[in-house]
Amino acid sequence: MILPIYVYGSAILREKAQDITQDYPGLKQLIDDMWETMYYADGVGLAAPQVGLSIRLIVIDGKELADEDPSLKDFKRLLINPRILEVSPETCIYSEGCLSVPKLNADVERPKSVKLAYLNADFQPVEETFNGFAARMVQHEYSHLEGVLFVDLVPAIRKKMLAGKLQEIARGKSKTFYKTKVVG
Numbered sequence: 001m002i003l004p005i006y007v008y009g010s011a012i013l014r015e016k017a018q019d020i021t022q023d024y025p026g027l028k029q030l031i032d033d034m035w036e037t038m039y040y041a042d043g044v045g046l047a048a049p050q051v052g053l054s055i056r057l058i059v060i061d062g063k064e065l066a067d068e069d070p071s072l073k074d075f076k077r078l079l080i081n082p083r084i085l086e087v088s089p090e091t092c093i094y095s096e097g098c099l100s101v102p103k104l105n106a107d108v109e110r111p112k113s114v115k116l117a118y119l120n121a122d123f124q125p126v127e128e129t130f131n132g133f134a135a136r137m138v139q140h141e142y143s144h145l146e147g148v149l150f151v152d153l154v155p156a157i158r159k160k161m162l163a164g165k166l167q168e169i170a171r172g173k174s175k176t177f178y179k180t181k182v183v184g
Contacts, residue, residue, distance in 0.1 A: 003037045003051040004179040008101045008149065009170025011184055015054045017047075017145040019081045022123045024055070031078060031121070034059045041178040043099045045137050047144035050100050052181070056081045058141040062134060069133045082118035082142055085127065087111035094136055096150045102176045104165055106154045110139050 006012055020027070030048075034057070038046040044064055048057040058079040062072030090112045097105040113131045116138060120126050130138045140150060151162060168174055172182045 001033050001036065002040050002179065003033050004181040005037065005041060005046075005050050005099050005176075006052050007169050007172075007174065007180045007182055008151070008166055009172075009182045009184065010052075010100075012049050012052055012054055013100060013144070013149060014147045015049065016147050017049055017054045017056045020055045020057065031057070031059065035061075037178075038099075041099050041176075045141040046099065047141045049144050049147075052183070056145050058082060058138075058145070060137050060141060062137060065133060072133060075134050075137075077138075078121050079116070079138070079141075080119040080121075080123065082116050082138075082145070084114055084142065085117050086115040086129075088113040092136075094133075096136070096140060098140070098150055099178070100144075101149060101151055101166070101169060102174045102180070104151070104162060104169070106151060106158055106162065108140075108150050108153045110136055110153075114139055114142075116142075 034046050034051060038059055044062055045060040048055045060077045062075035066073040088111045091109050092112050093107050093109045095105045096108045113129060114135045115129045117127050151159060
């Protein structure tokens with residue numbers, strides 16, 4: 001089932017998400033719905049807060065970006081209860097967008113690599129280091145679990161320039177082909 005995506009201005013996007021257990025109600029269906037919602041909305045990643053649930057759950061699939069970065073061809077992950085263990089001191093800047101901040105992009109500086117601990121679909125612990133664009137995707141979605149949006153990470157002057165568009169989104173005036181929701 002395709003779920004509505006909560007957009008900028010929704011309080012849930014500012015909450016720090018909580019860990020879940022294997023017996024979380026309807027978990028398998030939720031994961032299936034998140035994949036379906038992400039693909040329908042032409043996204044490459046989706047965090048549970050974006051569908052209205054303040055839990056630590058992320059789906060990511062980089063295959064749509066494989067033309068730009070061939071290493072993403074088979075990059076598909078389900079991350080349950082992720083935690084950042086390490087980030088590289090080296091950073092890079094790249095233009096990011098987000099399904100929860102429709103039709104808006106901005107340059108964001110993030111570490112070039114990140115090491116995560118998370119649980120996979122079988123609730124087995126995994127430690128993995130992500131590099132390049134995979135690291136950016138993981139960090140972008142991870143930020144959602146911490147109540148941070150990519151627009152929070154842009155320089156103040158740029159954020160000021162985006163303020164009008166962000167207010168429109170928060171008022172529900174941004175048109176998308178996918179269902180959105182603003183819940184203060």
